[in-house]
Amino acid sequence: MxxxxxxxxxxxxxxxxxxxxxxQEYVNDYQPTGLLHAALKISTHAHAKIKSIDTAEAEAASGVQAVITGDDFPVTLGLYMGDHPPLALHKVRHYGEPVAAVIANTEHQAKNAVELIKVKYEDLEVISSPTDGLKANAPLLHENMDEYTHIDAVHPEPGSNVANHTKIRKGEAAQAIADAEIVIEDTFSFPPCDHVAMETRAVISEIKANGNVVIHSTTQAPFTVKELLSFNFDIPVGKIKIIAPPIGGGFGGKAGIQLEGLGYLLTKAADGRPVKLVNDREEDMLSSPGHIGMEAKVRLGATADGKLIAAELDYHFDAGAYADYAVNVSNAAAISCTGPYDIPNVRCDSLCVYTNHPFATAFRGFGHVELAFPIERSMDLLAEKAGIDPVEIRMKNAIKEGDTSPTQSLMDANTGDLRECIKRAAKMINWDQGSFIKKDENKVIAKGFGLLWKSPAMPPNxxxxxxxxxxxxxxxxxxxxxxxxxxxxxxxxxxxxxxxxxxxxxxxxxxxxxxxxxxxxxxxxxxxxxxxxxxxxxxxxxxxxxxxxxxxxxxxxxxxxxxxxxxxxxxxxxxxxxxxxxxxxxxxxxxxxxxxxxxxxxxxxxxxxARRLSGIDPETGKGRPSLEYTLGAQAVEIELDLNDYSYQIKKAVSCMDVGKVINPNLARGQVVGAISMGIGLARSEGFVFNSREQVVNGVLRDYKVLRYGEEPEYEIDFVETPQGDGPFGLRGLGEQGIIGIPGAIANALSRATGVKLNYIPLLPEDIWQSVKEASHNDSI
Amino acid sequence: MKAYENISLVKLKVNGETRDVAIRPADTLLRVLREKLGLTAAKPGCENGDCGACTVLINEKPVKSCMKLAVEVDAGAEIITLEGIKNSIIQETFLEEDGFQCGYCTPGFLVNAYALLKEHPDADDKLAKEWLESNICRCTGYEGIRNALKLAQEKLK
The missing domain is CATH 3.30.365.10 (Aldehyde oxidase/xanthine dehydrogenase, molybdopterin binding domain)
Structure with a gap:
């Protein structure tokens, strides 16, 4: 009882x-009296100088109240770093960047007028990846980085494309690697993608006669929006009111400041009258921010029996054109860089690199789903090299009470029971019945494992x-x-x-x-x-x-x-x-x-x-930034068709130590939903760029998400080791279910094909290509 | 190219009521329902026919209302939006089985599933997939929706 x-x-x-x-009413369902509508002119270039913007014809078009460009309001906004003009100033830095906005009596008048705006561009050299951006002769995306205001916890490197650099120095990683009996080293990557919340972002803004600013917004962070608007536009904070009805999906994409700054400028240009701006799907994917991309290099050192002694980690994040939340995603990935493993010697350099891609913001898993992909792949590679079962090697190295985190913070009595989670996940996926089963001549069944941990990345106060x-x-x-x-x-x-x-x-x-x-x-x-x-x-x-x-x-x-x-x-x-x-x-x-x-x-x-939290030391990463850690283990079973490398994810299991389950159905729903997003990342979701860094799959017809009937059978379990300072002993569980899944799927497919698959999304054609290349290399 | 701008008066029969609306020929049924008739349950998710959030019924068949011009709807055709479906079994089971989280795709999914249950109360997994894969949900991983459909099928027996 x-x-x-x-x-x-x-x-x-x-x-x-x-x-x-x-x-249920959402922002775009509101139609206040006297409403005007705005539409955006967005960039067709990924990196270009704006030579001229001709708005004359648009201004003269039927129903148009105003047309604004970056020159009308030359400001830069930002969440942690003020690098982002609401409308492009002098140059565009990514495909889909807003360059002008029209305010008109109706939405279709606004959209018609947008077509009449003529923008002349002069192409600049593009940065297509973090590697590209880090080259010595790379063009600078933000020449004036040294003039940007930013919070203390962010460490930009002016004169380069590095928007943030977080360092973790624990023990003597290089020496320990040299001493290790087993070393694995590999590289891993994934491209930027999108949240695809079903509700696109929307804002209705108005300035009252007394100067009060009232904004209805699709936001996860109404107070952050209010404070940033006050800071950036010098409006007394008490004169700003944000009204935020429930939103149609967040997943992190609505956690920073999004359309609100532009919304304020729109109503300002329209004499304070209420103006509605709603992203269409393409704008929501390209003009507004999405999921960060990554290139990672991992080196793990272990004893002959598979005990980890060192990690050297280089995480190079693809922030896209602006810093937004990306500078903290890269920071969070450094703080938790090893995944939930006890490693005494750690070096991590986590760089947030500007590129000419659509920019990144928070995304479910915040730094942890990103780091978990290279780490969980590496754990399988280590297991293979050491000749140890992948579940056993995780069991052997799983973090526990008394160990220290990469920031040298003690894992205290509130540390969850990760070994119990591993045990239960292995049982749910029937690991002992084999992780590679040849079903028939054409079909292979394979299983993959992935651990997770996550702490909230938030200011210490x-x-x-x-x-x-x-x-x-x-x-x-x-x-x-x-x-x-x-x-x-x-x-x-x-x-x-x-x-x-x-x-x-x-x-x-x-x-x-x-x-x-x-x-x-x-x-x-x-x-x-x-x-x-x-x-x-x-x-x-x-x-x-x-x-x-x-x-x-x-x-x-x-x-x-x-x-x-x-x-x-x-x-x-x-x-x-x-x-x-x-x-x-x-x-x-x-x-x-x-x-x-x-x-x-x-x-x-x-x-x-939050209790007794601190920032981290800029040189060593030492500190106590983490409120709590949720730990867990996940696994998948896939069935691969060896003819065309198409595959189905048959089963996904998850066991997390959440301290206390308050509402079992809602908790399960969060984990299942998060797993399905993890499947999306692993299976199909990633922006495809052409040679000019234009996104060629910026609509839902080409950008494939998981559909009804493609979902696996889900099996979910929870362990309840109380969080002493959590209400009724609970800790967070909303994002966590995504974290181990991409690694688990890549591990399963690597096992199924016998080829190292160190990238996501894993499209059948790419798997085929990898298998072909591997057999080619073997034959040399 | 010059858009045809003239306003037409049309009659639409929505949720059992006949409504007169003044529309542009280019107005989609979705926009007319939401912006002229105040029926905001159907949602814009892509306005490109890819996501199904805008699904309504026309003569009991699910239709993506973002892909249909309002002037194209046959005179006298019965349009049903989620506002016109009250306390149905599928709404009940969506609640019981957590067939939704944020709720934004829910009106489209419910209307589609409601029509499926009417036309094929015994739909198997394959047929259900054929119908419901036209809608996207980002929250539930589809487990709750699948369970809600199955429970509704049982209750309807």
């Missing part, structure tokens, strides 16, 4: 009925808040700054508060939309931190409200407040439950028969701020 009544139960989502009846107010019937309203992005955190928060109040989550009314004017401050709905951090805040708010309820009730009940408890909609004496009051008699003040009233309404207040 569970000690809990609401925790660990699969309550239906609080937003469910609206969503299955088409009543990240906080969350919660406020509880009451309705006259005694039911609660829970206010937080957490965004509903599909993950269902609000349902989990309601369960947490309901548990404390001894009531059902149905009695907790949730404020779905976040309005930065009224919601308590919250950093961002990102980093899989919502349930942990806002959960702590909500618990504190609940306890605060209960204290007030007991204090008020104690007066008419004539008892010490500490003898009272709250449960089932009543406050009563714990040892004499018949003596008590219904909550609705107390939460708005107690009223005596003669009309006298006391105490007034209950307002519960709670907050939480």
């Amino acid at each position: 569970s000690e809990f009544k609401q925790i660990g139960r699969s309550f239906s989502r609080t937003d469910g009925l609206d969503k299955v009846h088409g009543k 990240t906080g969350a808040g919660a406020i509880i107010t009451f309705n006259k019937d005694g039911s609660l309203n829970l206010h937080t700054g957490i965004m509903e992005i599909g993950q269902g955190s609000k349902t989990g928060l309601a369960q947490i508060v309901a548990e404390r109040f001894g009531t059902s989550p149905e009695n907790i009314h949730l404020v779905q939309e976040v309005n930065t004017e009224t919601a308590p401050h919250d950093w961002s709905t990102a980093a899989s931190r919502s349930l942990m951090m806002a959960g702590r805040a909500a618990l504190e708010a609940a306890d605060d409200a209960i204290d007030q309820i007991c204090r008020t009730a104690a007066i008419p009940l004539r008892c010490p407040p500490e003898d009272l408890i709250v449960e089932g909609g009543r406050v009563f004496l714990e040892d004499e439950p018949s003596i008590g009051l219904p909550l609705d008699d107390v939460v708005h003040g107690y009223v005596y028969e003669n009309g006298n009233a006391i105490e007034g309404q209950v307002i519960g207040r709670g907050n939480y701020i």
Whole structure:
């Protein structure tokens, strides 16, 4: 029997009925009075000087209110580094970059006028990869890098294309590699791609008569947007209001500042009237940011029996044209660079390199899914070289309590039980029945394994808040700054508060939309931190409200407040439950028969701020940047057709130590969804560039995502080693399920073909090519 | 090239009600439903026929409303959007089986699955794939949707 009544139960989502009846409103569903519409002129070149922009004809077109270009508002914005003009200034740095915007009475007038804008470009040499960007004679994408403002934690290298360089120095890696009995070394890569959230980004912006700026946005981070707009446009922060209804998928793509800066300029150009800008799919994939690309070099050193002693890691990230979140993705990848393995000697240089690709932002897994691909492939290569089973070598090296992380931070008593996760994942995938099975002459079944770990990459002072107010019937309203992005955190928060109040989550009314004017401050709905951090805040708010309820009730009940408890909609004496009051008699003040009233309404207040976190040392990476680590193990089974190298992913399994599962169905949904995105990365998702670095698959007809019926059978399990500082012992789980999957799939396909497949996406044609090349090399 | 700009008055029968709307010949059914009639359940996801978020029924057949001009809809044809489907079995099972997360693809998926269940209540996996692979969901990994469809099939027996 569970000690809990609401925790660990699969309550239906609080937003469910609206969503299955088409009543959930998203930003683009709003049509305020007096709305104007904007459309973008986007670059057809990946790197070019803008010789001229002729807007005369567009300005004269029917219904047009204004046409703006970069020259009208020569500003640069940025999340961590101010390198990004909302409209290209003097040159374009990636295909699809916005160069001009039209504001018109209707959307189709705006789009028609965009066609009348004439831009003359002069091509510049393109940077097509991090390797390209790091060459000594590479063209500089940002000549004025030294003038950009940036946060202290980012270390740009002006005069180069390096936007950030994070160093990890733990022990003596080079020496340890030289001493190692087994060394493997290889390179790995994947191209940039996109989140493909089903809702494209949208913004409606307006400036009120008193100068207040009101922006409706598809954002995961309304408070970050508000603060960055204030910083970049010098608007007092209290005069900015961001309204963020639930969004149609985030996956990190809506976590930074996106269209809001441009949205502000649009309404400014239109005399403050409300202007709507909605990305079409191509703009959402190319003009707005996507998933980072990577080139990695891994060298692992181990003893003869497969115990890791050293890692030398060079992670070169393809940031694309602007830094955005990419500079922190590369930083997070350095902080967790080894994956969940105990390695005493580590050197990692993680470079965030500008290229002429669409730029990168946060993406589910944030640095960890990226580092896990080269690391998990390398672990299989090491296993092969050492002649040890891939699961056994992971078991042998799995990180545990008492080990240290790459930042030399102690893995404390809250460290999850990774070995138990490995054991369960191996059982679910039937590893002991063989990882390579020849089904018939044409078909091979192979299995692959991948471990994961993830910590939130966030500022050390990240906080969350919660406020509880009451309705006259005694039911609660829970206010937080957490965004509903599909993950269902609000349902989990309601369960947490309901548990404390001894009531059902149905009695907790949730404020779905976040309005930065009224919601308590919250950093961002990102980093899989919502349930942990806002959960702590909500618990504190609940306890605060209960204290007030007991204090008020104690007066008419004539008892010490500490003898009272709250449960089932009543406050009563714990040892004499018949003596008590219904909550609705107390939460708005107690009223005596003669009309006298006391105490007034209950307002519960709670907050939480990350505990004892620090930045990292710029030379060694030493520090304590990680709130917690979620650990886990994943595996896949694939069936490969040896005739054409097409394959199906038959089964995907995952076991993670999440501390405590609050809502089993929602938790499973997060892991399954994340696995499917991992399959997407491994199987088909990647931008294809031509020789001019134009993206040739920037629409969903050519950019292939997983479709219904292509999904594997999923098997999901959780281990619950409590996180001491997490509410009810929980830790984050929203992103993690993606992390081990690309490596596991590449491992399975490498096993199936007998050829090293060190890249993703693994398209059948590319596998065929790799097999052909390998057999060619063998025959030489 | 000059676009044909004249406004036409047309009658559309949507969710059982006949509505008069003034439209441009180039307006898609999706845009007319959303912007002229305030029926915003059907969503733009690509406006290129690739994602299915805009799916509605015309005479009980699922149609991508972003690929259909409003003037092309036959007079008297029955258009049904998700707003016109209330408390159906498939909506119930989507809730029970977590057939959605962010909810953005849900109206299109539900309308498509609703039509599938009507036309082929016993659809096997292969037929269900044929119908539903025209819609994209990025959140669920399709597990919840598949389970919701199967549970609805059981309940309808």
